[in-house]
Amino acid sequence: MAYLPTAAALALCVLLAPILAVATGPVDVSEPVVVVAGPGVDLVQMIENSGGAVIGLENAPLGALGYSDDPKFAQNLRANGAWAVWDGRTIAELYGVKT
Secondary structure (H helix, E strand, O other): OOHHHHHHHHHHHHHHHHHHHHHHOOOOOOOOOOEEOOOOOOOOHHHHHHOOEEEOOOOOOOOEEOOOOOOOOHHHHHHHHOOEEEEEEHHHHOOOOOO
16 A cells, blocks of 8 residues: 555656657747647637737637737737747657647
């Protein structure tokens, strides 16, 4: 029984490792990005105000795909309130999508 908390913590770390790698890795804004924001945020407006365009998932409650030619797109998104900006290619690969 003493090993149960340690095993649970280890399992949690293994499950969270891919998410942490994506969340802390560099964002390639030359490719689509996944934009995550809080409830009630108009993601389409946020992406457009940041110099980009929505390319998919417009109706998702907390996230959308966006693209821009502006190298500061990720910075602009964060400045406009995005909780997270993730590399779209990396997210696709985590789910087995070949790009």
